[in-house]
Amino acid sequence: AQSVTQLGSHVSVSEGALVLLRCNYSSSVPPYLFWYVQYPNQGLQLLLKYTSAATLVKGINGFEAEFKKSETSFHLTKPSAHMSDAAEYFCAVSGADSSYKLIFGSGTRLLVRP
Amino acid sequence: DSGVTQTPKHLITATGQRVTLRCSPRSGDLSVYWYQQSLDQGLQFLIQYYNGEERAKGNILERFSAQQFPDLHSELNLSSLELGDSALYFCASSSSPLGQTGLNTEAFFGQGTRLTVV
Numbered sequence: 001a002q003s004v005t006q007l008g009s010h011v012s013v014s015e016g017a018l019v020l021l022r023c024n025y026s027s028s029v030p031p032y033l034f035w036y037v038q039y040p041n042q043g044l045q046l047l048l049k050y051t052s053a054a055t056l057v058k059g060i061n062g063f064e065a066e067f068k069k070s071e072t073s074f075h076l077t078k079p080s081a082h083m084s085d086a087a088e089y090f091c092a093v094s095g096a097d098s099s100y101k102l103i104f105g106s107g108t109r110l111l112v113r114p
Numbered sequence: 115d116s117g118v119t120q121t122p123k124h125l126i127t128a129t130g131q132r133v134t135l136r137c138s139p140r141s142g143d144l145s146v147y148w149y150q151q152s153l154d155q156g157l158q159f160l161i162q163y164y165n166g167e168e169r170a171k172g173n174i175l176e177r178f179s180a181q182q183f184p185d186l187h188s189e190l191n192l193s194s195l196e197l198g199d200s201a202l203y204f205c206a207s208s209s210s211p212l213g214q215t216g217l218n219t220e221a222f223f224g225q226g227t228r229l230t231v232v
Binding site (some may be wrong): 034036042043044045046049090100101102103104105106107 | 116118147149159170172204223225
């Protein structure tokens with residue numbers, strides 16, 4: 001079965017600093033990987049997705065993620081944090097192992113300090 | 115706006131009662147997914163429908179049921195409600211099953227229905 005592990009339930013960075021949110025996956029078949037963001041009292045919005053094309057995926061709002069099969073990782077990065085990036089971020093996996101539904105990680109809350 | 119509509123946005127009800135949550139997927143999307151988000155359990159997959167048929171089931175309680183209608187909207191029915199059922203319930207839709215080889219699809223989420231059981 002597919003699963004996702006997000007390291008760190010809370011990450012705090014200063015405005016302008018690098019953002020790094022970690023995600024490791026487990027899958028016996030080539031996975032499809034996603035990062036979603038959830039702002040307070042809102043639904044989930046797709047940031048980016050990996051679907052077996054380029055391993056470096058660029059998303060919205062300056063975020064990107066790199067698929068590393070050898071490390072089973074799909075970490076989310078942004079070079080310079082903005083106050084508006086404060087939100088909860090979820091990594092998710094999908095594929096044949098999970099009957100094509102999204103399996104979510106436990107989420108990481110990003111705090112941005114002025 | 116994701117194009118997925120969930121109603122109602124908020125629902126407050128008493129223990130033992132039954133409620134129905136409604137989801138209208140994006141135009142043309144055949145797959146509908148229901149998720150429960152609570153503080154202690156995170157985002158839990160409940161059930162998936164594809165073109166009217168149940169496709170996958172997660173940790174959905176027997177007190178909960180769902181269906182997808184011919185017009186593709188879906189309803190999640192929660193009965194004999196308990197305090198622990200209080201959560202945010204999300205519906206998502208996609209054009210085809212996620213992660214299917216050769217298909218570059220993604221799921222779009224609604225704003226959720228916040229259920230409070232008192």
